[in-house]
Amino acid sequence: MDVIVGGEVDAYCTACKAMRLHNVIAMVATRPARVACRSCQGQHAYRARLPGEKAPRKSSSKPGAASTAAQVPTETFYARIAAGERDAVGYSPNDRYVVDAVIRHPTFGPGIVIALPKPQKVEVQFESGTKLLLHDRAATPMLNLQRPVPRPVVLPPIQDIPTEE
Numbered sequence: 618m619d620v621i622v623g624g625e626v627d628a629y630c631t632a633c634k635a636m637r638l639h640n641v642i643a644m645v646a647t648r649p650a651r652v653a654c655r656s657c658q659g660q661h662a663y664r665a666r667l668p669g670e671k672a673p674r675k676s677s678s679k680p681g682a683a684s685t686a687a688q689v690p691t692e693t694f695y696a697r698i699a700a701g702e703r704d705a706v707g708y709s710p711n712d713r714y715v716v717d718a719v720i721r722h723p724t725f726g727p728g729i730v731i732a733l734p735k736p737q738k739v740e741v742q743f744e745s746g747t748k749l750l751l752h753d754r755a756a757t758p759m760l761n762l763q764r765p766v767p768r769p770v771v772l773p774p775i776q777d778i779p780t781e782e
């Protein structure tokens with residue numbers, strides 16, 4: 618996030634006597650040297666912080682730095698995994714899942730069901746990415762997952778057993 622001439626920067630305005638958004642007028646090396654206040658249009662030397670304020674803590678003086686990376690899904694992912702891990706069930710294509718269920722896959726590890734895009738397909742977010750898995754297969758007889766009917770055992774007729782004289 619480099620500051621450029623004409624770019625915006627948060628700075629202390631000597632006229633407003635407060636932190637204001639400024640446009641950069643001039644730069645010295647990589648720092649703004651002269652800025653124009655967007656509130657009062659006054660131009661003055663760049664001051665990164667309020668008078669008397671101590672040196673910046675890490676990243677607090679970076680102009681435009683995002684406060685928290687809300688778009689990063691992993692933090693939410695891990696939080697939800699941690700919250701749901703106790704109730705996590707082992708993944709099986711025969712089981713039926715609902716959105717937000719936490720499951721445990723033998724290969725991909727813990728994951729969260731994020732969508733049911735079509736029948737018997739479940740979209741799961743794992744640490745390594747999103748996977749489309751089978752589920753609910755036990756519900757459909759045409760998938761041949763029923764137990765085979767045991768065949769009757771055929772015994773030889775008893776009268777056919779040869780007897781010795």
Ligand SMILES: [Zn+2]
Nearest residue numbers: 630633654657
């Ligand atoms: Zn101002």
